[in-house]
Amino acid sequence: MNAANDPRLVVHPAPFLHPQVTTPRIMADVLIALAPAFAAGVWFFGLSALSVVLAATAGCVATEWSMSGRSQLRDLSAVLTGVLVGLILPPSLPLWMAALGGFVAIALGKVAWGGLGHNLFNPALVGRAFLQAAFPIALTTWVPPQGPLALYGGNFALPFMHAATDAVTSATPLGQMKFLGAATPLADLFWGNVSGSIGETSGAAILAGALYLLARRACDWRLPVGMLGAAALLAEVIHQVHPEKFPGALFTLLSGGLLFGAVFMASDPVTSPLAPRGAWIFAAGAGVLVVLIRFWGGLPEGVMYAILLMNSASPLIDRALQPRRFGGRAAKEAR
Amino acid sequence: MTLGHTFRHGIHPAEHKEATVGLPIERMPFVERYVLPLSQHTGAPSRPLVQVGERVTRGQMIAEAVGFISTALHASVDGRVVAIAPRSHPSGRLGPAIEIAAESSSPQRLPAGEALDPFGLSSESFVSELQRAGLVGLGGAAFPTHVKYRVPEGRRIERLLVNGCECEPFLTSDHRLMLERTADVVRGAAIAAHHLGAREVVFGVEENKPDAIAALQAAVAGHSAMRVVGLAVKYPQGAEKMLIRAVWGEEVPSGKLPLDLGIVVNNVATMAAIADWFDRRQPLVDRLVTVAGPGVRRPANLLVPLGTSVRSVLEHCGGLDQSTREVILGGPMMGTPLASLDVPIVKGTSGLLAFTDVEARLPAEYTCIKCGRCVEACPQFLNPSRLGRLARAGRFEEMVGYHATDCVECGSCSFACPSGIPIVQLIRVAKGALRERAAAAPPPPTPPPAPPSCHPLVSPESKK
Numbered sequence: 138m139n140a141a142n143d144p145r146l147v148v149h150p151a152p153f154l155h156p157q158v159t160t161p162r163i164m165a166d167v168l169i170a171l172a173p174a175f176a177a178g179v180w181f182f183g184l185s186a187l188s189v190v191l192a193a194t195a196g197c198v199a200t201e202w203s204m205s206g207r208s209q210l211r212d213l214s215a216v217l218t219g220v221l222v223g224l225i226l227p228p229s230l231p232l233w234m235a236a237l238g239g240f241v242a243i244a245l246g247k248v249a250w251g252g253l254g255h256n257l258f259n260p261a262l263v264g265r266a267f268l269q270a271a272f273p274i275a276l277t278t279w280v281p282p283q284g285p286l287a288l289y290g291g292n293f294a295l296p297f298m299h300a301a302t303d304a305v306t307s308a309t310p311l312g313q314m315k316f317l318g319a320a321t322p323l324a325d326l327f328w329g330n331v332s333g334s335i336g337e338t339s340g341a342a343i344l345a346g347a348l349y350l351l352a353r354r355a356c357d358w359r360l361p362v363g364m365l366g367a368a369a370l371l372a373e374v375i376h377q378v379h380p381e382k383f384p385g386a387l388f389t390l391l392s393g394g395l396l397f398g399a400v401f402m403a404s405d406p407v408t409s410p411l412a413p414r415g416a417w418i419f420a421a422g423a424g425v426l427v428v429l430i431r432f433w434g435g436l437p438e439g440v441m442y443a444i445l446l447m448n449s450a451s452p453l454i455d456r457a458l459q460p461r462r463f464g465g466r467a468a469k470e471a472r
Numbered sequence: 473m474t475l476g477h478t479f480r481h482g483i484h485p486a487e488h489k490e491a492t493v494g495l496p497i498e499r500m501p502f503v504e505r506y507v508l509p510l511s512q513h514t515g516a517p518s519r520p521l522v523q524v525g526e527r528v529t530r531g532q533m534i535a536e537a538v539g540f541i542s543t544a545l546h547a548s549v550d551g552r553v554v555a556i557a558p559r560s561h562p563s564g565r566l567g568p569a570i571e572i573a574a575e576s577s578s579p580q581r582l583p584a585g586e587a588l589d590p591f592g593l594s595s596e597s598f599v600s601e602l603q604r605a606g607l608v609g610l611g612g613a614a615f616p617t618h619v620k621y622r623v624p625e626g627r628r629i630e631r632l633l634v635n636g637c638e639c640e641p642f643l644t645s646d647h648r649l650m651l652e653r654t655a656d657v658v659r660g661a662a663i664a665a666h667h668l669g670a671r672e673v674v675f676g677v678e679e680n681k682p683d684a685i686a687a688l689q690a691a692v693a694g695h696s697a698m699r700v701v702g703l704a705v706k707y708p709q710g711a712e713k714m715l716i717r718a719v720w721g722e723e724v725p726s727g728k729l730p731l732d733l734g735i736v737v738n739n740v741a742t743m744a745a746i747a748d749w750f751d752r753r754q755p756l757v758d759r760l761v762t763v764a765g766p767g768v769r770r771p772a773n774l775l776v777p778l779g780t781s782v783r784s785v786l787e788h789c790g791g792l793d794q795s796t797r798e799v800i801l802g803g804p805m806m807g808t809p810l811a812s813l814d815v816p817i818v819k820g821t822s823g824l825l826a827f828t829d830v831e832a833r834l835p836a837e838y839t840c841i842k843c844g845r846c847v848e849a850c851p852q853f854l855n856p857s858r859l860g861r862l863a864r865a866g867r868f869e870e871m872v873g874y875h876a877t878d879c880v881e882c883g884s885c886s887f888a889c890p891s892g893i894p895i896v897q898l899i900r901v902a903k904g905a906l907r908e909r910a911a912a913a914p915p916p917p918t919p920p921p922a923p924p925s926c927h928p929l930v931s932p933e934s935k936k
Contacts, residue, residue, distance in 0.1 A: 140783075140813070140814070143792075143813060144767075144792055144793075144794055144795070144796040144797065145797070146796070146797060146798060146799055146809075146810065146811060146812075147797050147798060147809075147832055148564075148798075148809040148810070148811045149809060149834065150809070150894065150896075150897045150900070151800075151804070151805060151806050151807055151808070151809070151883055151896070152804060152805045152806070152883035152886050152887050152896070153798060153800055153804040153805075153807065153809070153825075153827060153831065153832075154485050154486075154641065154804045154805065154831075154887055155833075155834070155835045155887070155892070156835060156886075156887060156888060156889055156890055156892065158845075158890045159835065159836065159838075159890050159891075159892070160838040160841055160843075160890045160891045160892075161838070162890065163841070163843065163890055212838050214841075252839060253838070253839045253841065254839035254840045254841050254842065255839070357844060406841050406842045406843040406844060407841050407842050409842075411842050411844045411847055411855065411857060411858075412844075412847065412855070455858075459855060459874065460847060460853045460854070460855060461853055462726055462852055462853050462854055462875045462878050463713065463717075463723055463726065463851065463852040463853045463878065464713065464723040464724050464725045464726040464727075464728070464878075465725075465726045465853075465875070465878075
């Protein structure tokens with residue numbers, strides 16, 4: 138072996154073994170986990186569901202492309218945010234609003250903070266919160282499920298024109314419960330044959346996605362489990378005190394956006410605490426807030442604000458709960 | 473998994489031990505040139521005892537210890553000293569070394585010495601015997617062994633922990649040693665335990681080496697104070713604090729040593745080397761090296777005379793595949809990359825690995841999404857994600873508050889990171905900068921703010 142024939146060696150520091158799971162793969166896993174909820178949305182709300190999700194995704198991708206450059210798209214986070222925005226919008230929403238929501242999600246929810254990993258709030262929820270503030274009527278106009286070929290007139294409203302009113306509108310199960318005191322059958326809630334946002338109605342589809350997500354370890358299991366557990370527990374306790382006024386655990390879990398929010402929004406690693414104990418606090422806080430807003434707030438649904446509020450507390454939780462180092466005494470000493 | 477028989481956190485890299493685990497120990501033939509760096513151990517470099525031109529024999533002490541944290545060095549071949557000059561060291565730097573041209577006519581046998589009864593020695597002379605033998609920890613850190621055996625006044629050592637984890641992927645030399653030299657490992661442990669006054673001797677071996685566990689169990693059958701503990705396979709179990717946690721469930725307090733719990737941890741190969749010295753008067757002149765990796769044509773577990781060049785070892789193993797891109801001394805998690813094959817095998821070299829384009833490809837880097845995989849991997853329960861961010865921002869002083877100095881640099885965080893962030897390297901750079909700042913006296917009352925470093929691997933200091 139002559140030195141001249143040596144292979145050209147590269148030198149970089151240890152370790153020399155590299156991770157098998159990459160960030161784009163984690164994003165892809167979440168997208169795969171969203172597929173059942175997306176499919177259920179299309180099954181119940183038809184072409185409208187498909188169009189709204191596509192419009193929101195296009196808004197996100199175009200914004201990311203123009204603001205951060207094309208290479209930033211390869212981490213798949215913009216596509217994921219887009220799909221998430223679309224799935225938490227009403228199926229009859231004007232498409233331009235969905236696209237605008239996507240723009241706000243990326244521009245104000247992510248890029249303004251410094252890009253992926255630096256944002257304080259869940260970008261998809263920022264997009265939706267903006268839409269809810271800007272277009273409160275469009276965001277609370279609900280249509281009944283009309284099957285896989287459904288196309289709602291509302292989708293085609295032009296910017297700043299009044300949306301063409303759909304022939305039929307209907308309250309969500311939460312709205313019916315809050316304002317009419319009427320309960321929706323749990324079976325309908327579980328399968329998703331009720332009005333609501335595109336991806337949130339079918340508990341079965343969301344749970345299928347959740348199982349995949351947890352099997353792939355794509356999110357911290359404590360976040361969805363803690364949020365659902367806290368909400369169910371608190372709702373059940375209040376229900377036992379006032380059974381005629383407040384719904385119990387099962388209705389709370391299956392109605393509205395709680396399942397979807399817990400599985401796909403609260404579990405966002407960027408905007409939730411890093412340490413396990415912090416994750417429990419974050420999740421429990423979000424679950425409690427959902428129930429408080431639903432039962433005593435002005436709105437029928439509170440998942441979005443609950444998660445956004447806990448997002449804002451996330452850095453504080455992380456700072457306060459540094460992991461106890463090996464061979465260290467109290468966690469407090471860590472500061 | 474047997475609960476309590478491992479530590480918390482850590483990672484499960486693919487083991488890759490199959491290529492060499494079945495290969496018996498083979499002796500590396502003698503070659504022409506040997507380069508013996510004077511610094512093959514932690515502590516002060518040894519001082520040469522020979523002159524250029526002098527004839528030396530295999531096993532002869534050619535450099536002596538300088539101070540207590542230092543050790544002796546012996547000629548690994550019969551030959552002539554041709555130079556005492558700076559030579560390439562595996563660390564990548566030049567360092568003083570004794571170069572020996574081997575005598576081709578010599579049979580290269582170690583002189584057979586009269587066995588020395590280690591049990592009759594005072595503990596003081598036992599410690600100096602270990603230093604005279606040039607013994608260092610053979611697990612890779614190369615800390616002079618005798619230092620651990622001088623028990624400070626007022627301290628008692630209750631337990632001796634013999635480390636047979638070999639948790640680094642690819643490496644199998646300790647495994648082969650436990651199989652082929654079981655009696656010497658146990659003999660060395662008995663000698664060591666006697667001088668420490670330890671009442672308990674535990675051999676910690678990962679359960680992926682059932683044959684080694686069985687062999688050790690059979691060998692310790694007659695010793696009431698000795699037992700073998702099988703451990704769930706996990707990296708970095710061979711780190712001494714992790715191993716103590718795995719065996720006894722106790723944590724060595726941050727900033728303290730195993731000694732503070734009355735424990736001494738030594739590698740299995742170090743135990744066999746102790747037996748070599750007292751039973752055969754053989755100092756540390758050879759060491760076991762696993763040669764493996766996809767770039768090596770003929771993997772092997774080799775007994776290599778110290779000072780043999782990496783090039784000679786690879787030639788003996790059939791040469792390198794042309795697709796080789798990385799040559800590593802040690803294991804793939806904590807080893808040292810080589811820029812040249814003309815560096816010697818030293819006392820701390822446990823492995824020689826060659827990786828091809830496939831393994832050497834760096835992962836694409838993305839921003840941290842705070843997924844927490846590094847936190848779940850860190851055996852020291854640190855927050856590598858935050859440490860990495862602070863390091864990249866040049867906020868080194870803040871890192872102290874997050875216990876950067878507790879980092880053992882095992883690399884589990886980098887291995888776990890899906891965003892391909894070189895976290896452990898960022899922490900290493902920061903620790904180095906902090907050490908430099910601490911060394912610069914007198915420290916300013918308020919440290920000047922560090923300019924943010926754009927490049928992850930360039931510390932602000934080096935740019936000034």
